[in-house]
Amino acid sequence: MSADPAITPELIAEHGLTPEEYERIQEIVGREPNFTELGIFSVMWSEHCSYKNTRALLKGFPVESPRVLVGAGEENAGILDIGDDLAISFKIESHNHPSAVEPFQGAATGVGGIIRDIFTMGARPVCAINSLRFGELDNSEVRRLFRGVVSGIAHYGNCFGIPTVAGEVYFDKSYEGNPLVNAFALGVLRHDQIARGAAKGVGNPVFYVGPATGRDGLAGAAFASQDLTEESAEQQRSAVQVGDPFMEKLCMEACLELLATGAVAGIQDMGAAGLTCSTCETAARGGTGIEIDLAMVPQRSPGMTPYEILLSESQERMLIIVTKGREEEVKRIFDKWDLPWAEIGFVTDTGQMVVKNHGVVVADLPASKLADDAPIYHREAKEPAYLSEVRSFTLAGVEDVEDPTEALEKLLEWPSIASKNWVYRQYDHMVRANTMVNPGSDAAVIRIKADSVPGGDDREDFPEKLVALAVDCNASHVYLDPYEGSKAAVAECARNLACSGATPIGTTDNLNFGNPHNPELFWQLKESVRGLAEGCTAFDAPVTGGNVSLYNQNPDGAIDPTPTVAMAGLVEEERHVTTQWFKEEGDAVILLGEPADTEDALQGLGGSAYLQVVHEAKTGQPPRCNLEIERTLGTTLLGLIQSDLVKSAHDCSEGGLAVALAECTFSDLEARNTPRFLGAEIDLSTVENVRLDALLFGEIHGRVVITTSELDAVKAVERAKLLGVPAQRIGTVGGKQLKLRTSTGEHHWEVVGLHDLWWNSIGNAMA
Amino acid sequence: MKAKVIITPKPEVLDPQGKTVQTALEHMGCTGVGEVRVGKYIEIEMDGDADTVKAKLSEYADKFLANPNIEDYRLKLED
């Protein structure tokens, strides 16, 4: 241990620790930490691992419901009961900075990391979704990042054999140079299969499984916890992690097989902060201590120092605590799968995390203090200056739409609204033969069958379940009003689930924000969390886990605040599964919710895609989100679906009613290059006191376009009204055109032409 | 003239492909195999004299043919 640098104030600062934090460390350790120990503290106390800037805020989230089996923050991922002894585990996680540096591998290892979190819980991962943000596509560097990220996600998920069933992609200048890559995975297990990440049982051996440790991903957690600068990126470039989905697939199969033997006392993946985080967290959770010897850890590069081995983030590695006497079972199973393993230590009762190298102690730290006693900061929050300008924006200087025909075309072609088929066709979204609604509708629906459960399930009549998933966040709205925008993100997600026939049961969120030391950016975060919390409470969809990614900025400033919300819901019966496209000529088109908000001065145009696309203005107060209205809309829609009245359902979001209607006419894809078109005649001429642009493209919340058979139309409208949801028939399905009549005139579009713009926009930009 | 670009994974970077080929060779009974690294080999027909071709290709190898984050490259010219 010759060349360890001396601990200087500069070195401490380089490790992202403040002088106060260093004092606290000295107190905890009772002496000066050595270099290796300093490294350990720096990653464990990074924002990424400790949530030191956000922990206090996150306490505001609702985290309880009768379904919660493992709650937020307890383990790697939460677990929800879905009935009949079955449960799901899901979580979302960001890999923003690694993807900015190396898009393909950064995104790929992001997928790998979240999948590991799920099977660590004892669940079999059965599907993935993702939420992506990039700069604008006319920039070749943005295109490089976009192409790399999508193929990285595809590579990892496809090879691993997990279907990627849904997602979202937005393009906005604020993400230029700092793309967002949020990956979500969901797994299935029986209640008795829940695994824990605790080091239980003094004397139990600790196993390392998976490929050898290299110098890759050194201090990635710390990297994620500072601003993205050319300097920090350069440093990280020398330590790019390369993912091996094949290895992870083997690792998962072996772990699930091993868990079934009952020989495992605790299991934890090595994600951020690698070996460091997994050893001290398992000891902290178990209320025990742990001792390992680094000499036993398989190493890929010669001459690695303890510091490097402990902080490496090499992928596809797991830490397993085995019940003493059952080591042979681990060896047998890992040999069967041709996976490397090594016994590296044992559980102690000292409460200390003791790391040796060839028998010499290189770190000796109190595990629980390291894992749980990171400082908690209450940062200063101040309303951002730009908001006063936003609030003073009126439509007075904005002329009403002159050419609605062209405006709709432009909106459909706008990459944030255009079809994302260029993305999702690169993902295998059908492997495992469970995907009932493929990407392209409001929410994905998968079924859970016996082989979704680890080891299978031999019940005579397996109680199949249907799970719906969506991920949403209109970050323009969040930027313009973090509280309302965040509520709306939750509401949109719930609405998308309802449109597919599902009731929401739980939420996971990814808070992508800028530097928390900037009071204006911290204010965004604070307001956003308040909105998310209210939203999740309203829908009875507690937060079961999530991820915080701060410091998302580049030299030009912070990203738009982006709290991505992913929700899982349950569909009761197969016949309730509903998709967004029109089904048959002659069906009635009904609008649930108000066509316009006549009390709002901006009538839903504030922050709208329309203003951005047609008037190149990203400003104005975004529409308010009334959670009571949203909830009633959701339950009413579900009631109609469950009474077999609804043939299609699609919510209004970006681009408003006109875009939603257009999507209903052309989003059904029979096969490759074979869309199915079903036009409609829509009559909105009775709607008055609203500008045409607001009527067509306003984005007020709480609206869903449904279709019913001609016969059921009146019944559906009456029933909706009875339940307190405004409803009106607005037209009929049929023909090859979308025809729209308003009090000021008539407009029509060839469906085939609209489809062409919408379907090919991103592909053309990427060609 | 024909130019060749040989692209190899950087020594520090994990090469899952090479590792898998190595194990496969061992399983097939090929003895004495040490480390295996798998890279790419690109042959490009190009007009111009050696110097121009070399200059051009280095530029594009850096920014397009190889991924500088994880790969090294070498140029070779044939005559």
Next chain:
Amino acid sequence: MKAKVIITPKPEVLDPQGKTVQTALEHMGCTGVGEVRVGKYIEIEMDGDADTVKAKLSEYADKFLANPNIEDYRLKLED
């Protein structure tokens, strides 16, 4: 000793990757680019003298490293 196996698509096989690289180079303004073919480059550390290594590797290249339906290969030994 280090052995190298260079694997290239057979001339009659369509090489979509090569074609894409060629077009991309042209789009980026690289002039005078002719045909581009993309193949693989494998480096293998192997015990034994040149003759044994050569013999072994030809065997495994024939049956495993390259697919004779679509690929040609060349061996190179370094000393």
Next chain:
Amino acid sequence: MKFAVLQFPGSNCDQDCVHVLQNVLGHPTRLLWHKESVLGDVDAVLVPGGFSYGDYLRTGSIARFSPVMQAVKEFADQGGPVLGICNGFQILCEAGLLPGALIRNRSLQFRCEHVYLKVATQESPFTQAIPEGKLLRIPIAHGEGNYFCDAATLEELEARDQILFQYADRDGDVTDHANPNGSLKNIAGICNTARNVAGMMPHPERAAEEALSEDDGRLIFESLIAALNPASAPA
């Protein structure tokens, strides 16, 4: 009918094949680990999709050396039916049980979407019970499904009626526009000269239930089942 579904490290459609054969069609089906060297008592073998050995080096190139593939070869030589799907097709080509090879899609991208398949011949155990003129709607999911063989092989494939499936448009026309990956002659599936070994890139096991919006894929499995047991064939 008794089926075996091979399982290589990295196979990921193995469970899906078992599900369809066993739960949907009601035939006992076993998974067979790649290290096994005997098939045991089976009537037909499925080589499933996935990324065997990560698809490193070349798709299917490592899997074909597994002990189980030796047994499959012997089984096929004796006339036993073998169907390779996606990665299974790639493995059978690598193993020399089927001619040709599957190279990168011409788009260089992975493609997952439904396609229409024209059934080019009913003269095989895998297609014999598919109604004349029926277009199949089945998904593909692959990055390397671009079928290639040399001119002589192609001539032979055509002369001996070995092309089973071709990518087509909704009207059943075999056009370049309908070709998702650049395959020669839009080839999506072929069989060997003895007609007992077949490979196809599309995934019939993902289209064998109404619940997944399509059950055309069933026809392929039902063909095979009927061929093996003519007594139970639908009238």
